[in-house]
Amino acid sequence: MRYTLHPLGDDAVLIELGIEISQEAHQKVQTLTAFLEKYPPDWMIEYIPAYTTVTIFYNPFESYQLSGGELPYDYICSLIRPLIEGLEETEASESRIVEIPVCYGGEFGPDLNFVAEHNGITPEEVIKIHSSGNYLVYMIGFAPGFPFIGGMSERIAAPRRDTPRLKIPERTVGIAGMQTGIYPIETPGGWQLIGRTPVKLFRPLDETPTLLKAGDKIKFKPITMEEYQHWEETEQ
Numbered sequence: 001m002r003y004t005l006h007p008l009g010d011d012a013v014l015i016e017l018g019i020e021i022s023q024e025a026h027q028k029v030q031t032l033t034a035f036l037e038k039y040p041p042d043w044m045i046e047y048i049p050a051y052t053t054v055t056i057f058y059n060p061f062e063s064y065q066l067s068g069g070e071l072p073y074d075y076i077c078s079l080i081r082p083l084i085e086g087l088e089e090t091e092a093s094e095s096r097i098v099e100i101p102v103c104y105g106g107e108f109g110p111d112l113n114f115v116a117e118h119n120g121i122t123p124e125e126v127i128k129i130h131s132s133g134n135y136l137v138y139m140i141g142f143a144p145g146f147p148f149i150g151g152m153s154e155r156i157a158a159p160r161r162d163t164p165r166l167k168i169p170e171r172t173v174g175i176a177g178m179q180t181g182i183y184p185i186e187t188p189g190g191w192q193l194i195g196r197t198p199v200k201l202f203r204p205l206d207e208t209p210t211l212l213k214a215g216d217k218i219k220f221k222p223i224t225m226e227e228y229q230h231w232e233e234t235e236q
Contacts, residue, residue, distance in 0.1 A: 001028055003084055007073050011045075011060050013080060018052040021150065025052040026138055030215050031087055043079065049214055050139050051148070056080065095136075097217045100182070100197050102131070102173050103228040108196035115158045115175060115192050126194065127222055129156050130180065135218035145184035145202035145210035149218055152180045164190035171197045173220075184210070198223075198231035 004016040015032065018025025033049045036056075043066070045057040060072040067075035104127045105112040116123045135151040142148075157178045165188060168174075172183045174191030183189060184201035201211045212218075223231070 104195035109194040111192035
């Protein structure tokens with residue numbers, strides 16, 4: 001497994017597993033994070049996976065003492081290298097397939113027409129293309145449970161808004177560039193909004209508060225307003 005180590009401040013090592021966003025780099029990230037989840041090193045405080053990297057945080061003072069005076073970053077790197085180099089046969093956790101129902105357009109998707117016009121197609125074609133894709137959750141970030149989802153067709157790609165909205169309702173589905181995502185909570189944001197799901201992505205009181213995780217495969221399913229309202233009632 002090819003990798004590069006970089007310091008991130010004085011208490012973290014950034015492990016770069018790829019330069020470009022790809023499923024190959026994502027698989028490496030998943031393999032490493034699955035190992036860290038199952039066999040967390042004593043010296044590790046936490047790890048944060050991203051598109052092509054995994055960042056591991058550590059206590060520099062404890063590391064300095066354990067190393068006998070070696071620089072904490074160098075010492076931690078000496079522990080990380082054999083860990084990564086022994087991962088070739090390790091398998092990442094199995095992906096789930098999660099179906100997300102979406103009510104497209106109208107008050108739920110005020111930017112659907114913009115996305116259509118930007119790409120020279122109809123709103124109905126945007127919905128068809130968006131809901132027929134095979135998607136992958138690359139990472140969770142920005143807001144609690146917010147999935148950055150790759151695999152969207154360039155035929156419906158759209159730029160972020162010039163002026164972000166101050167409030168985007170929770171569960172709104174958006175597009176930015178060639179990514180799609182779902183706002184799990186009400187928050188400011190600049191993505192183009194095309195619909196909303198009745199499914200809650202973030203339940204802070206649950207043992208597992210976020211519905212989605214990196215590595216999940218996503219299928220979007222168009223639903224009507226009536227179906228949305230019925231689904232939302234059962235989610236309460």
